[in-house]
Each structure stands twice: as C-alpha cells, then as structure tokens.
Amino acid sequence: MSVAISFKDIVKKYGDTTVIPELSLDIQKGEFFTLLGPSGCGKTTLLRMVAGFNSIEGGNLGFNNKVMNNVPPGKRNIGMVFQNYAIFPHLSVSENVAFGLQNRKVAKGELQRRVEEILDTVQIEVYKDRMPKNLSGGQQQRVALARAIVINPDVLLMDEPLSNLDAQLRVDMRNAIKRIQREVGITTVYVTHDQEEAMAVSDRIAVMKSGIIQQVGTPRDIYQRPANLFVATFIGRTNVIEAKLESGAEGEAVLHIGSSYSLAVPGLQAELKSSGTAAVKISVRPEEFVLAEEGAGLTGTVVNNIFLGLSTHLVVALENGQEVEIIQQSATTEVVDIGRKVTLAILPGTVNVYDAAGERNLNRGLDL
Ligand SMILES: Nc1ncnc2c1ncn2[C@@H]1O[C@H](COP(=O)(O)OP(=O)(O)OP(=O)(O)O)[C@@H](O)[C@H]1O
Numbered sequence: 522m523s524v525a526i527s528f529k530d531i532v533k534k535y536g537d538t539t540v541i542p543e544l545s546l547d548i549q550k551g552e553f554f555t556l557l558g559p560s561g562c563g564k565t566t567l568l569r570m571v572a573g574f575n576s577i578e579g580g581n582l583g584f585n586n587k588v589m590n591n592v593p594p595g596k597r598n599i600g601m602v603f604q605n606y607a608i609f610p611h612l613s614v615s616e617n618v619a620f621g622l623q624n625r626k627v628a629k630g631e632l633q634r635r636v637e638e639i640l641d642t643v644q645i646e647v648y649k650d651r652m653p654k655n656l657s658g659g660q661q662q663r664v665a666l667a668r669a670i671v672i673n674p675d676v677l678l679m680d681e682p683l684s685n686l687d688a689q690l691r692v693d694m695r696n697a698i699k700r701i702q703r704e705v706g707i708t709t710v711y712v713t714h715d716q717e718e719a720m721a722v723s724d725r726i727a728v729m730k731s732g733i734i735q736q737v738g739t740p741r742d743i744y745q746r747p748a749n750l751f752v753a754t755f756i757g758r759t760n761v762i763e764a765k766l767e768s769g770a771e772g773e774a775v776l777h778i779g780s781s782y783s784l785a786v787p788g789l790q791a792e793l794k795s796s797g798t799a800a801v802k803i804s805v806r807p808e809e810f811v812l813a814e815e816g817a818g819l820t821g822t823v824v825n826n827i828f829l830g831l832s833t834h835l836v837v838a839l840e841n842g843q844e845v846e847i848i849q850q851s852a853t854t855e856v857v858d859i860g861r862k863v864t865l866a867i868l869p870g871t872v873n874v875y876d877a878a879g880e881r882n883l884n885r886g887l888d889l
Contacts, residue, residue, distance in 0.1 A: 523708045524584040524675045525550045526571060532579030533566050533732070540566055541732040543580065548710065550585075553702050555711045557719040558729035559755070564712040566732075568678050571710060573597050584675060597676070600669030600707070604681040608653050608664050615640065615649040617664055621672040639671040642701055659690045666698065670705055677702070677709040683718065695721050716756050720744065728752050745871070750879030753804040760805045760845040766874065766883075768797040776803065776874065779840055782819045784867060786874060792883045801883070804873045807834065807848040812857070813866035821845070823861050837863060 526548040533541035541563050548554045556564040569575040570582055573594035582589045589597065608617050615636050622632045640646040643663040653661055662682060669677060682698070683691045699722045702709050713719050719726050720740040728735045728743060728751075736748035747753035750761060762778060766789060769775035774789035793799055824844065825836035833856050835847045847865060857863060874883045 522673070522675055523550045523706060525586075526676065526708060526710070527583040527586070528567070528570075528580065529583065530580035531567075531570065531577060531582060533563070533570065533575065534578040539578075539732070544732065544734060545580075546727060546734060546737065548708060550708055551706045553699070553709045553711065553722060553724045555713060555719045555723040555726045556729060557713060557716060557726050557755075558735075560714060562729040563732040564714075564729060565680055568680055568710060568712050571676060572599055572601060572678055598672070598674050600672060600674035600677045602662070602665050602669050602677070602679045602682045604684045608661060608668065610653050613650050613652055614645060614656070614664050617653070618667045618671050621668060625672065635671055639667045642670075642704060643667045644697070657690075658686050659694055662686065662694060663697070666701065670701070670707065674707060677707045679709065680712045681714075682711075683713075683715075691718065692721075698722060720756075728755060730755075746882060746884060747804065747873060748882050750802060750804065750875055753873060753875075758807055758846060760807065760810075761879075762803050762805065762839075762843065762845070764801050764803045764874075766793060766799045766801050768793055776801070776872070778803065779819045781816070782866075784872065786872065786884075789874060789883050792874075800877045802875045802877060802879050804875065805845070805867055806871070807846040809868050809871040810845070810847040810865045811868060812847075812849070813864045815864050818864040818866035820862065820864055823857050823859050823863055826856050826859055828856050833857075835863075837865060 528544055528546040530543045530545055531541060532539065532543055556567055558564055566575060570577055573592060577590045612620065618636045618639060619632055622635060640649055643666055645660055645663045645667065648656060648660060653664065683694050686694060695718055711722060723740055725737060725739055726743055727737045730751055736743055736752050743752060743756055747756060753759050764776050764778045767775055767777060769785060772790060774786050774793060776784045776786050819839055821837040821839040823835055824838045827834040828851060831851060832848050833851045835857055836844050837847060838844050875881060876883065
C-alpha cells in the first residue's frame, strides 16, 4: 500500500540551529519525488524525518493524513536504499532479499514466491545464490533495492543510491530504478545532488537551498521555467544577461538586450512600473540561442568552438565582453570559426525574465 506524504510547516533544529524553517510539501501516492539541492541544503534531514530517524521540532508529518511525528521507525513500513548498499555480507543474494520477510514471519511458500518475483523485477535472478562480495557495485545496489521493496513498503526512501557507481552504470541503474518504481508503484522519495539524475527519474522535483524549497515541479517545468535564478543556474547550464524591459509601441513589453537586440515578450506588461521601464535579468539556455541574420540579434565574436559529435558548443563574447555559451546540433550546422562575428537570436517563447535580484521569474504562469 502506497501512501501520500505531507509536510505541514515542518521545522528541524539541531540544538539552537534551525536547518529547516517551516517547510510545507505534498507528495502524492505512487509518485517518484526527488529532493534536489547542493550539499548541506537539508535533503537527508527531510528524508530521515520521513523514516523516523530525526525528531521534528515543529509542524506535522503525515502519511495519508495520519500524523506520523512520533511513530517509531519500525512501525512506519518503509523501504530504504542508501549509497553504501548496506547488504549483509554473510548472506547470499536471495537470503538478503528474504531477510525482511522472515522478520515479518511470512510463510515459506509465500516467501519463496515473493523473493523470486522481486529478483526477477530487479533482474538479478541469475545471481540468487551468489555472495555479495562476488557482485559488482551495480548488482549489489539491485540487491539492496530488491530487499527494500520485497516487504511491500508504503514508502521507498533512496539517499544518493547511485553515488558509488561509475558514470555509465549510474545511467543504466537510474533507468532500472525508474522502470522498477513504475512497475511496483511505491511512493518514492529520492535524494540526489545530481540534477541530470533527478530529471531522468522523477515525476516531480523539489529544488532546495538552505532548508527552503525554491521550486516544486516536473523536470520540464523546472528546466524551462525556473522560479528564480538559483534554480535556473543549478539545473542545467544557462546564460544570465542583464536587460531592460520597456513598453513597446503597442503597449506590449519589449526586452532590450545589449545595444541592438529587442524582443517582444508577451504577458509581462503588468511588470512595468509607471515609468514604463524595469531593469531585469534574463536566463537563456545554450540551446535557446540560434545564429541569426546580421541586425536580428545580439552581436558578438566567437572565442571558442568545441565539436562534441552530437552538438557543437560555441563561446561567444558579446559587445560588453560577457561570454555566453551556445549549443548547436552538429548535423545541421558547420563549426563556426574562432574570430568570426556572429549574431545571436533567442528562440521565441524560451526566454525567462527575472527581477533585478533574480528572485522572481516574471514569466511564471505563462504556458510552456
Ligand atoms: N546531527 C546533526 N547535528 C547538527 N547539524 C546537522 C546534523 N545533521 C545535519 N546537520 C546540518 O544540517 C544541514 C543539512 O544537512 P543534510 O545532511 O540534511 O544536507 P544534505 O542536503 O543532505 O547534504 P549532502 O548532499 O551533503 O548529504 C547541514 O548544514 C548540516 O551540517
């Protein structure tokens, strides 16, 4: 049985230090939800609250509306997977997986059936009689995952489960984790500081900074409409450029970037104060720039070109000296020579406009 998890005005203090000030968040039943943020932002602290390993200094943690604050960890029916596998070295793969079921006094026939079924789900049935020391890191992590889900937990918690694996295996394993979670449908809370991993596995992501949630959304929402410049720069790569927002001839909001580029941005008229102008910052991802005809964009000079097969990265120095990155698909373009003057335009509808402090996305609420 999967549950919905709610954090209502949750506070976490260590001694006199508050690391989570009044955080509220709802995770839906069956959802793959990821806590993402830089080191020390409070991801593990929140996860440990769900598990019952951390006290809660304010607010309520709920599973399906039942307040869980003081329910001991052993009574929460939770499966957990950590970075360091934590499987028993003296038990074989199937004995490791059977362990939780034996503890729960599941009858032998049922136990065997469940173990086989889960080993099949995580695709390690061929290793069922092996000892952990004879398994690769990825295989050990599959055992840890099997052991966590075989007990039919209400919630699956995963804390940086792929950190010890090499790059290629991380990609294989995150695909496996996503597939398995979809198959078994358990509400999953996943902690990582790797934004690409978060995007690959999650239904929704909460981006955190200093114990405060900056944005909750689907991977696409967070990538394409970051709530503030912290999120925009933490998720993926982006170019942040100063610009001016002004009223155009028809009363529409127009962005002026550099000395020569103007771009109408629908829906932002209300942001213009009575003076009709506002200093803003814009975020343009490298793939949101395109090379344009002279006079139809920002002018600059190519200072580096890096051919990477699938794509070519150009670094362009703008008139004011700021360097921006642009990514083009290699197949459709030639590599532009270093030293060449180019004009950069922004793909329609992609630009995100922020207040001068970078704290508020003025485009929020616009369709993707
Ligand atoms: N037992 C503790 N006593 C005091 N402070 C703690 C304790 N555990 C964590 N903290 C502090 O709480 C904050 C949040 O830590 P937490 O481990 O939740 O961060 P995190 O986002 O999971 O980081 P990482 O990605 O490095 O694991 C940090 O400033 C950390 O130093």
